Amino acid sequence: xxxxxxxxxxxxxxxxxxxxxxxxxxxxxxxxxxxxxxxxxxxxxxxxxxxxxxxxxxxxxxxxxxxxxxxxxxxxxxxxxxxxxxxxxxxxxxxxxxxxxxxxxxxxxxx
Amino acid sequence: xxxxxxxxxxxxxxxxxxxxxxxxxxxxxxxxxxxxxxxxxxxxxxxxxxxxxxxxxxxxxxxxxxxxxxxxxxxxxxxxxxxxxxxxxxxxxxxxxxxxxxxxxxxxxxxxxxxx
Numbered sequence: 027x028x029x030x031x032x033x034x035x036x037x038x039x040x041x042x043x044x045x046x047x048x049x050x051x052x053x054x055x056x057x058x059x060x061x062x063x064x065x066x067x068x069x070x071x072x073x074x075x076x077x078x079x080x081x082x083x084x085x086x087x088x089x090x091x092x093x094x095x096x097x098x099x100x101x102x103x104x105x106x107x108x109x110x111x112x113x114x115x116x117x118x119x120x121x122x123x124x125x126x127x128x129x130x131x132x133x134x135x136x137x
Numbered sequence: 138x139x140x141x142x143x144x145x146x147x148x149x150x151x152x153x154x155x156x157x158x159x160x161x162x163x164x165x166x167x168x169x170x171x172x173x174x175x176x177x178x179x180x181x182x183x184x185x186x187x188x189x190x191x192x193x194x195x196x197x198x199x200x201x202x203x204x205x206x207x208x209x210x211x212x213x214x215x216x217x218x219x220x221x222x223x224x225x226x227x228x229x230x231x232x233x234x235x236x237x238x239x240x241x242x243x244x245x246x247x248x249x250x251x252x253x
């Protein structure tokens with residue numbers, strides 16, 4: 027079975043631009059979460075979606091938004107990029123036991 | 138609010154030696170605790186989890202962790218380190234929030250170095 031897949035794996039943007047990151051959960055998982063991992067730190071919770079509805083939001087500005095589609099895939103959008111948005115963005119899908127399974131991430135560099 | 142503290146940002150051991158990675162948690166409710174491993178340029182892989190059953194939890198790759206409520210600890214151990222264990226290890230506690238969302242709160246990580 028395929029795991030959590032994320033695209034793109036790497037991307038470079040300049041300040042002020044917008045970025046869209048994509049995630050496909052493990053088949054059968056209905057919940058998707060997004061985490062930001064800045065270099066040298068642990069992942070920080072950004073969003074959780076369940077059955078296409080936002081279930082939770084971390085301490086991130088409104089420049090960050092997300093959505094989940096009927097097939098449970100998800101997109102994370104970040105507007106007006108700042109240098110500090112440079113990070114590894116991790117998507118995770120959750121099984122019925124509450125276990126999170128992470129993708130390999132999208133590494134965003136903002137110049 | 139829940140939180141996790143990992144003592145030691147770097148731990149170095151010789152191949153074949155005991156691995157001990159420390160994690161202390163703070164939680165107002167019985168916690169669910171997790172250890173994840175991250176290899177360079179990869180995502181996080183679940184090593185093991187504690188969900189209020191047995192206090193000694195066995196995971197993949199020979200790792201285990203013991204939940205000690207009195208010490209609020211969930212340290213990760215492996216009897217004999219292998220070169221392939223070199224990676225970043227994260228301890229995490231789960232939080233079920235008022236809005237029914239579910240998130241993990243991660244520690245800052247411990248980088249394990251294994252010397253030949």
